[in-house]
Amino acid sequence: MFPRAITAILLAASLLAGCAVNPVTGERQLSLISPGQELALGAQQYPINQQQQGGQYLIDPALQDYVARVGSKLAKVSDQPQLPYEFVVLNNSVPNAWALPGGKIAVNRGLLVLLDDEAELAAVLGHEIVHAAARHSAAAMSQQQVLGAGLAVLGAATRETGYGDLVNLGGQLGGSAYIARYGRGNELESDRYGMQYMAAAGYDPQGAVRLQRKFVELSKNRQAGGLDALFASHPPSQARVDANLRHAQKLPRGGTSNRIGYQRAIAQLKRxxxxxxxxxxxxxxxxxxxxxxxxxxxxxxxxxxxxxxxxxxxxxxxxxxxxxxxxxxxxxxxxxxxxxxxxxxxxxxGLASAQLKNYSEAERDLTRSLRYLETPYAHYYLGEVNEKQGDLKTAYSHYQTAAKGGGQIGSAAQARIEALAGKG
The missing domain is CATH 1.25.40.10 (Tetratricopeptide repeat domain)
Incomplete structure (x- = not known):
């Protein structure tokens, strides 16, 4: 039997066995992941994603509160208001926003400075809320599993870094975090229902039209730059602008844009x-x-x-x-x-302490880093520190963990494992 035919049969079987109702549209969609598994995945991956992408923006806590308030207003009128929604601003210059299963949503400070008013922010957050409420992640991951593609991975930094070369060893390191790739239909669906949430929460749905127009102009004028990540996951097009215009005409007029409030909220970022x-x-x-x-x-x-x-x-x-x-x-x-x-x-x-031969301090700091994010780098260098301190058993254990990470650091860890085994 041809591979395509086998794939078709598997897909058909999975569709029959794993169909679920989209909570937003009421239509049936593929889902091999239960709502409970979806919530657990989002809760597990949310702090990991934040650590990988610069952590939370701390300079102006009021901005975090502001974005969370706007997001909560929209979540309350969504089709799944009971989800454990969370909203954070990440300390990342790349203009982007994303949602994890269960309503775990983030927006980068780099995107906030491109927006003009609260309605545009509501358009961003409403769009991401629909992804969560409609279980788009579960559907996308289920489809990927059926096709043997696995989960779409927002990977760690691929550039390997030597012991003394710490440049770029930072916010993008760590384990892999799972973010589903959405299809064109999911994007249009999120635009449409996100605008409905905007109107229900009292916002001007024209904010979504302005947002898409802005992104189209940026892409046309080759001004995208750091917008590559945003455009990869949320590709702008005139078709989306036109669709948003049609949706806006069907929604109540008179909603707020609140430009003054928004500009006040991002004043620190602008400064x-x-x-x-x-x-x-x-x-x-x-x-x-x-x-x-x-x-x-x-x-x-x-x-x-x-x-x-x-x-x-x-x-x-x-x-x-x-x-x-x-x-x-x-x-x-x-x-x-x-x-x-x-x-x-x-x-x-911790790495700087190790270079200064302050091994006890190095061990303390490297161990502390693991509380926030497991990385093969921390395990490898803990192995080196333990080895220098004469604790070969603990060093071996850390090298084993680091080796599972693969890449150059994994190969280095495997070499140390073999060297220690040779000593034994």
Whole structure:
């Protein structure tokens, strides 16, 4: 039998066995994942995704509260108001937003600065709420399982990093987090019902039209830049603009846009725009190995916003690249004081301590990083630290865990396992 025919039979069987009702549209859709499994997956992956993508934005806690209030207004009028919705702003310059199963939703600060008013924010959040309420993730993951594709993975950083090369060893590291890839139908569905949620919550659904128009213009004018991630998961098109226009005409008029309130909410982000611009340019310079220029730029960023931990973490990376480990340790220490809840701050300070041969401190910090995010890097370097301290049994265990991560770090861990076995 031809492979396509086998796939078709498997898909048909799965459709019969695993159909569920879309809670938003009332239509039947493939679902091999139970609602309980879906909720558990979202709850498990939500903190992992946040750690991988820079952690929460801490400079202005009021902005977190504001976005959560807007999201909650929309969630209450959704087709699944009972879901355990959560909304966070991530400290990430890439303009993007995403939803995990169970209503775990995030929006990057890099997207917030592109929006003009609260209605546009409501359009973003309403769209993501529909993905969660309609169980799009469950349907997409079920389809991927049937076709043998597995889960769509938002992967960790692929660039391998040596012990002394800490540049770029940061917010994108860690285990894999699961984010389903949505089809065109899911996107249009989320636009349509998201606009209904907007109207029900008292927002002007024209905000969704303006949002899509903005994205289309950005893509046409090749101004996308960091918008690649957003456009990959939410591709803009004139067809979506036209569809949103048609939907808006059917919805009540007179909803709020609240531009003044929104601009007040993002005022701190706008004040810090120059600082984050320098930080972003410093990262580009670092990737191009222009370390002195990167160091100058990130220190300018620090002067403009001294409370931002990521500026000090990048300074530490650059100093470590220059093998100035004591200065790098001090920079990481400042990053930790400003944000003790981010795994990479603990990981990097631990690596700097190891370079300074402060092995007990290194072990403490590397172990602490694992509380926030399991990474093969932390396990590998804990193995090195334990080995230097003479604790070969514990070192072996950490190397075994690191080896499962694959890639260069996994190969290095496997080499140490074989070396330790040879000693035995």
């Amino acid at each position: 810090d725009a120059d600082a984050y611009d320098r930080y972003d340019k410093a990262q580009v310079a670092a990737r191009d190995k222009q370390y002195d220029r990167a160091l100058s730029l990130v220190r300018e960023a620090q002067k403009r916003q001294p409370r931002e931990a990521s500026f000090y973490q990048l300074e530490g990376d650059l100093l470590a690249q220059k093998k100035r480990y004591r200065a790098a340790y001090n920079a990481y220490d400042q990053a930790l004081q400003k944000n003790p809840g981010l795994f990479s701050n603990w990981l990097k300070r």
